[in-house]
């Protein structure tokens with residue numbers, strides 16, 4: 001079944017809207033990869049010539065969306081890491097593995113050039129649909145400035161420095177010229193950054209407001225802010241960003257601001273809770289990360305209980321690639337229901353990315369980006385992170401992964 005036209009019968013359907021599951025469903029996909037019907041099996045129209053699959057015992061979900069990845073980053077591999085061809089193939093492989101793990105769309109928040117999303121769109125590679133930020137905007141000496149004391153800069157190709165409102169505007173224009181779909185800024189320092197801490201501020205509130213205004217002037221592009229400590233989170237919220245990335249230091253006051261402005265929080269718990277080997281990092285870094293993991297647990301649980309809009313994102317690249325759906329378990333650990341976590345990874349993420357007209361839920365008129373699992377995600381959300389349970393992944397109705405048993409086509 002290589003084309004997109006198909007009829008999926010008898011699966012349980014969790015459509016991503018937050019509605020309760022539908023037990024005996026039919027989903028019909030047309031030759032353009034769009035859903036034409038999804039709903040109760042007994043009300044489904046006849047489709048005499050459409051290839052049909054019996055999915056009894058399976059659950060259909062929307063393809064998941066990871067709102068925060070870095071495909072350019074990953075474990076060091078053998079070979080010459082300075083060779084761009086090698087890097088390109090490594091990135092393409094990570095993208096394929098991520099797609100096969102059930103992630104059909106992503107937002108890459110720093111490092112990935114627009115060529116990768118073009119390659120995906122033109123079918124050169126099998127990968128999630130990609131919105132990319134390209135280069136990250138931040139202060140000299142801030143989170144994204146990896147220039148060493150000797151002036152050697154190892155990260156110039158994914159960073160652009162800006163130190164006042166005007167240069168922040170120029171930086172936005174520059175990354176848009178390079179093809180960015182979304183603007184990524186640093187509002188705070190970071191856990192692993194060379195010169196600063198999560199509690200340090202990066203771009204000021206006024207600079208963030210200038211970035212947001214400049215992005216708005218270009219077809220309403222959105223701004224995502226790396227923001228870990230409280231002061232920077234508040235600067236970013238007041239500055240008008242679309243999403244707070246990480247948000248580990250979020251407080252009651254920041255929750256109020258996020259609720260009032262309908263700003264999304266992308267808590268990247270996979271990275272906050274990613275176990276660290278104390279023998280591989282400095283004692284200072286280990287202590288810093290352990291302390292922040294505890295704060296994260298309390299503060300993100302608070303944001304969830306306050307009803308702040310949450311979109312799933314993992315910071316994959318810092319955390320492992322293709323284990324993205326582990327994030328759903330972390331969200332449930334901190335107070336979400338399984339259904340809410342699924343919505344965070346589907347409809348909410350699609351809304352944040354501005355692609356909810358095309359994907360994010362299983363509804364007529366949307367593209368058939370679907371995940372088919374033999375697990376019961378409402379009873380065991382962690383099972384979705386196990387590749388064995390992701391039996392089939394469809395993108396616009398086309399199978400990108402299929403480990404279901406060989407079927408005799410049932411054609412009416």
Ligand SMILES: [Zn+2]
Nearest residue numbers: 068070109315
């Ligand atoms: Zn990140």
